[in-house]
Amino acid sequence: MSEYLLQMKGIDKSFSGVHALDHVDFAVRPGRVMCLAGENGCGKSTLVKIISGVYTRDEGEVYFEDKLIEHITPAEATRLGIQVIYQDLSIFPNLTVMENLAINSEITANRKLVNKKRWEETAKEALSKIGYDIDLYAKMGTLSVADKQLVAICRALLFNAKLIIMDEPTTALTKKEVDALFRTVRQLKESGIAIMFIGHKIEEIFEISDDVCVMRNGKNVFLGETRGLERKDLIYYMTGREINDDFFVPKNISEKPVLEVDKLSLKNHFDDISFKLHKGEILGITGLLGSGRTELALSLFGLEHPHSGKIIMNGREVKIKSPQQAQSLKIGYVPEDRLTEGLCLAQPIADNIELSSLKRLSKGGLIKKETIYRDAQIWVDKFKIKTDDARKNANTLSGGNQQKIVLSKWLATDLEVLVLNGPTVGVDIGAKQDIHALVHELANEGLAVIIISDDLAEVVVNCSRVLVMKAGRIVGEMEGKDITEENIREIIM
Amino acid sequence: MKDIKKKYGYTFMLLGLAAIVILFFTITKAGAFWKADVWKGIMAQFPEYGIMTLGLMFCFICGKMDMSFMMLADFATVMAVRHIVQNVTPEMDNGAVGGVIIVGILIALGIAVVGAIINAMLVTQLNIPPVMATISMQMVWLGISTAITRGDTVTGLPVLYTEIGHKTFFNWLPLPMILFIVIFLICWFILKYTVYGEKLYMVGSNEKAAKFSGINTTAVVLTSYILCDVLATIGALVMVSTMASAKADYGTSYVTRCILILVLAGVVPNGGMGKIINVLITLITIQIIATGVNLFSNLNTYYASLIWGALLVIVLILSTFMTDEGVISFKKRGK
Amino acid sequence: MQKSTVWQRMTKRTEFYIFLVLILMVIVIQLVSGGQLFEPNQVVTILRAMVVDGLFALGCLMVMVSGGFDMSFPAIAALSYSLATTICLNAGWCTTNAWMGFLLSVVFGAILGMLNGVIIANFALNTMLVTLGTQTFFTGLSMGLFELKEITSTLPKGLRAFGEWSLFEVESSAGLKSSMSGLFLILIAVAIIVSLILNKTMFGRALYAIGGNEVSAERAGYNVKKTKFILYTIVGALAGFTGMIRVCMARQSIPKAMVNKEMTIIPAVILGGASIYGGEGTVFGTMCAISLITVVTNSMLLVGIDTYWQKFFNGLIILIGITISSLQAKRNTR
Structure with missing residues (x-):
């Protein structure tokens, strides 16, 4: 035997x-x-x-x-x-x-x-x-x-x-x-x-x-x-390749915050949340499932409606009632579940990329397919999305490339704040690193980014500042060198 | 070349089917089939349900179902016809009668819009599965029109109105056909060149993803139901004109027929797919079968249903062997 | 771990609320009509009116539990009974009893159901679309190929007599005599059988399992294809049987009589707690929903509403019922 x-x-x-x-x-x-x-x-x-x-x-x-x-x-x-x-x-x-x-x-x-x-x-x-x-x-x-x-x-x-x-x-x-x-x-x-x-x-x-x-x-x-x-x-x-975690180093953080959240509360989900977000930084919000992190993100995108508190964009108080409104305030949101919330799988890659930019590409309610394909090709090239034709359906791509479509969908619009909810869930390590590098580049170009994730390694590598949520409240905040998995784990549990 | 083949593969299949049907009737009934009257008949008959089918197409592409469109259209036309019949007096001149008719038509279209809004509300605000919502609404509409008409046929339409269904230009082009062509071109334009058309396919493909992309999905669904129910009512107005009367349950068989045509044409109710050109080809093929069957003196009109039903089942089965284009197999969603 | 009690489990179910609404409706109508609802002749009329719809609904329920959607059962019923009565009439059968008519109709129904079954079992297709196709096809068969005619006054005596099967006579306070139809017993019997099939056989549990998760059912070792084939055969046979009951009760066989019947039966079954996604639904709930609709539509006159409003109230009850249960489902998922 x-x-x-x-x-x-x-x-x-x-x-x-x-x-x-x-x-x-x-x-x-x-x-x-x-x-x-x-x-x-x-x-x-x-x-x-x-x-x-x-x-x-x-x-x-x-x-x-x-x-x-x-x-x-x-x-x-x-x-x-x-x-x-x-x-x-x-x-x-x-x-x-x-x-x-x-x-x-x-x-x-x-x-x-x-x-x-x-x-x-x-x-x-x-x-x-x-x-x-x-x-x-x-x-x-x-x-x-x-x-x-x-x-x-x-x-x-x-x-x-x-x-x-x-x-x-x-x-x-x-x-x-x-x-x-x-x-x-x-x-x-x-x-x-x-x-x-x-x-x-x-x-x-x-x-x-x-x-x-x-x-x-x-x-x-x-x-x-x-x-x-x-x-x-x-x-x-x-x-099959060496992966080195490139820690995010913010290069130019704006002086004034682009987004301020003041004492925001949503019954049964989160309570008294306040933070400021500057251009050029990547803010991590982490917490266990059910800590209210997703609901907070949805509130910034108009899909949940907080019952008290303020959201301030560029110094002006705003009410975000719908995703359309969020979009007009230049806030973008990459959802948690790519397949059910992020992509129209049975539709062409190009149409998916331009889904949020239809207003920009159209004239008087009319739009041409050629315009969509031409504009989408720019993003396909920029992000190296692996396809020979943007007219092919999104389901012909791998998970990592699909996630790039979801990202480029928002980058094709004029954005100031990008909220990423679990940006690399179910994505291979290789593609994960590509996406991280991309997000770093965007932040350094002046975009304000929020990463919501329970993947602590991801938070540590990518964020210049981290908020830890627990049972609907912010229980900890750390910056720079203090951001380590051990430190986060200590307060998250 | 390969691209064209892939993109229009299903269209070619439908054209092949149409060719087979035409060939069959040419061989069996050459003398009777290739007569002007037959083709005039074809052109006169399919516009009314053709317009309805085009309407339902928007719902299907949007990933929604509407089982209520015919009962709603019947109710709308019953109200329109009642208005016309009650307000037209023998001493009125054509202009005055025309005015009454226009008001009647507007009443019908208004009811259609209200019905569409109710459907969209039930589906988007209360989250009732479309099949369930519209199958119940269809009972409500049937109930109201039955109660109002007490189950009777409403007759007494002025000639000016019944003309619409029978008027022919140049002795071969029926007025309903012109109406159909105009509506077809508008629908084609909407799907191909408008932002709504672009959104429609995306919402039909994945409503949640569209919502997360900042699309006002409620508006897209509402527009689809309005297009569906308004076009169904226009079709029913033509039908009422041809039949010179209105009734609570006229055209119930059209529900099945419209769904059948759309599915054959590759526009399935799970949304996000379908080409309007395929719908046109299928519509004409279906009518040719109906008209062709009538040429056989020993066959009654129900032979057409026999063929249609068999055709639908066969196409559905064939579709399971296809992957990219046309009808694909689909399972329940949303669980 | 907290254990749920029988009471807690019961109050979570749609059936329970339908039952409450039924009781409430009965009380309201009884009060408004000044006690006329419980007049014996009224009761027997309502029970009689439930038979055909109830039987159809039971077949429909089984399909919906498995996650299917059958649009073709009225067409199967119409084709089966028209064919069966025509054969009986021409062969001179069914003059003394109704056996032969029922046998033929059930066999035809089963064969037509098998056709549905073969297609649905072997191809992963939307059952609604398949049965829409077969519905059109069957209608074409009965009125096109076979050219089946209406049989009214010449209906075989045996069938006519069966429809008049009376258990006992009742008399209302006003002296109106009515007889209690024995066919109601058939509805009860079939309801019990369907309930036993669904709850006490592995076949019945297979329907729930397939309706819940088809892939899992396959992995668990169920022969999904065979189960579906048997299901549609049984439902076809039941449709044929129900059709024949209707012929006996109406004392006529009209091929067109069943057109659009599915549009009223399916909503009723959904009202009774079945889900269009499958895996849910009980005989009790379905019977409550059918009773509710029959009681309301049959007592319109008693509460002073014109009978032409019947269909409207019918639709309204279903619309409200479906809306409420959807809202409840929405709240539960939150």
């Missing part, structure tokens, strides 16, 4: 000529956390799908508990004890927790009728596996993401799982929830279960994993223990 639970050798897979996996070796040991890391499109998910039986490998060998597995089907994978917890968690929001827990095993047992009592017993058994307690009759859709995740883990454990694969489980979680999740993962690990963790957040990889496998362009470039691995090296393995 070897020390490995799952061993894969020389796995090869192509899709209509595209080499997704190029002779990949991979191994997982029981009772350990293996992190599968790499940027988007590196082949991580293809590898997972081969393990879970969704895809069939073209070449290579797979051993599970030293037995060669010729052909893996999803059912076979379940039988072997492989469970995948997808990013969307595969839950039914309209059903109760009990049903969500029991339904899979009921289907696997090929039952035809519903026995409420048996369902309840199954559900209780599942919860007892990690000693988790929750209202069995609560609707799944009403739970928090963290609770949903725990339910999904409990459900996986019902199948005597030996290997649990988690696909980017921390994406929608707050720091606190991530800690709770990691506690559960360690608990599972101690009971001898192997965990495979898929992700690309560097800090988390170091925090939770025992082993790391890094993939790039369909090849695995690193496979080994996390201990002894340098952060710098890991980033190099993932991106």
Whole structure:
């Protein structure tokens, strides 16, 4: 018996000529956390799908508990004890927790009728596996993401799982929830279960994993223990280039503030918020999910309406009632969720870039397509958006390039203040750095920038001043050298 | 060349379909099919629902649904016709009658605008899914007009009004057809050259993103409903003129037909896509099928529905094999 | 962890409020009409009027739970019963009982439903558009290809007799005699069966699961295609059955009678708590909504409103109901 639970050798897979996996070796040991890391499109998910039986490998060998597995089907994978917890968690929001827990095993047992009592017993058994307690009759859709995740883990454990694969489980979680999740993962690990963790957040990889496998362009470039691995090296393995964090150094901060917020309050969200923002600086506003940071940003953009307090632009008090009004005050907003709030994916890149500039490009309510394309091309060139034709739809681009579209949409307008809410969520490290460099350049050209983020590393690198929010109030402010992750973490918790 | 093929791929497919249909009737009914009367008939018949379809197109591109347009248009025309019938007296001269008719038409259009505002309010302010909001509104409109007319047909329109539907120029060009062409050109211009047209596609594609880009999405949705319901009412006014009467539930079959034509033309109700030229081609093809079927003395008019229904299902199935252009498969959204 | 009580869970549901509104409406009408609503003959009339709409709504409910939207069930019903009665009439069947008519209609309904099922199960299409197409197609079949005619006075006696099935006679205080239709029992039976299917079988839970999240249902091991196919077959059969009930009750078979029926049934089912996004809806809620609409429309005269306003009030109730439930959903997501 070897020390490995799952061993894969020389796995090869192509899709209509595209080499997704190029002779990949991979191994997982029981009772350990293996992190599968790499940027988007590196082949991580293809590898997972081969393990879970969704895809069939073209070449290579797979051993599970030293037995060669010729052909893996999803059912076979379940039988072997492989469970995948997808990013969307595969839950039914309209059903109760009990049903969500029991339904899979009921289907696997090929039952035809519903026995409420048996369902309840199954559900209780599942919860007892990690000693988790929750209202069995609560609707799944009403739970928090963290609770949903725990339910999904409990459900996986019902199948005597030996290997649990988690696909980017921390994406929608707050720091606190991530800690709770990691506690559960360690608990599972101690009971001898192997965990495979898929992700690309560097800090988390170091925090939770025992082993790391890094993939790039369909090849695995690193496979080994996390201990002894340098952060710098890991980033190099993932991106294939040296990434140096260029700290933002403000060059010309204006004397007078461009935007002043005075005792702004919004019921249930934030209270008594005051700050000043100058041209040429990047102000970070950080805080946990639910600290009121997003609502504050939306208030500056006219999508939330504070019930008291003042907003002052260039010395004049203004009321921002709608995004149109915010725009006319030269305030731009890059939303949190690029796909649902930032882009019209099925529309051309050019039209997306010029969406906020239609007034400038039109004459008497009329507009020409050619004008849109001509103007958009300027931004495509300026930001090096990787496309051969701006008439192609936005969904043909990668996440980082899509984010560049959202940014250029606002830069194409005449702006004084730009609010960025989570500007690099779900963006690869490489593209992340491009975006950061771009924001630095804009600030130094005289734009006032607010970055709202809970990615502390991002805040530290980019901001010349940071406000920390907690439960709707500003609890700390730091500047220059004082901005460190430790300092922020101290007051944020 | 490849670009043209990709951009107009769906248009070519529809043209192919039209060619097949024409070819079929040419082979089977050459003598009867290529007669001036047949084509005059085609031109006389499709404008009324053609105008309605163009209206609904705006809603669809905007990503909204309107199930209420026909019932609203029926209500609007019932009120217009009642006004005309009640106010026209035999001793009036043409000018005076014309004045009454114009007031009647304005009443109808006014009602259409009010109905559109209600639809848009329900959808944008109360966040009711468009299908649900408009399917309920359609019951309300039907209810009001049934109650007012007591379920009866309103007749007694002056000749001056019924003329509209029957007037022909140069012995081949019907007045409704001219109206359709004018409205078609306006719609084409709106979609292609106006800022509203540009916003319409973007809002239809992703309303939230448009809102976050500083677009007044409520105004865009409202405008779409107004265009939809006003055009539907214009179509219904033409229909009423042809039939010389109005009723609470005239033209109910047009709801299905308009949706069917739009979906065939690749304008699907999940928004953000569709070309007006495709709508035109589909409209004409659908009418050719209806007229062609009538040429067979042993077939009744319902054979046309048979063909239309089958065509829609087939095109929908084919569309799942397409990716970029035309109808694409879509799943529920907004969850 | 706090456990919710049965009461808390119940008061969160749309069904509960529809039920309250129903009770309230009944009380108001009873008071305004001076006690006429609970006259025995009025009660039996209302119960009788619920049968057809109730049966249609149950089929519609199952589709909506699965996240579908069926526009074609009235067309299926019309084609099935017209074909079945025409065959029975020509073959001389159904003179003493109605079995053959129902059997034929159900079989035709199932076959037409299967066509929907095959398309919807195998292609990821918008069900509303597919059924819009099949609706047009089925109408074309019944009135085009088969040229089915209206059957009124010549309707087979067996069918006519079945429609007159009476459980007992009641007499109002004014001496008006009415009979309680036995067909109401069929509605109750079907409602119980549908409720059992939805709640007590894995098939029923599959419908909720698919309506909630189709991808997850597939991953959980459900055969989604098969489930959808069976669903549309059952719903088609139920539509055929319901159509035949209507023929018996109306004592005539008119191919055009079902046109636009979906436009009144679907809103009622939504009013009863079903969601157009799927995964929600119960038999109890649907039945409450149908009762509410039937009670209100049938008691217009009792409260002194012209019957021509029936459709208007019908629409108004649904509009208000849908508005309120949407507002509630909006508040819940905040």
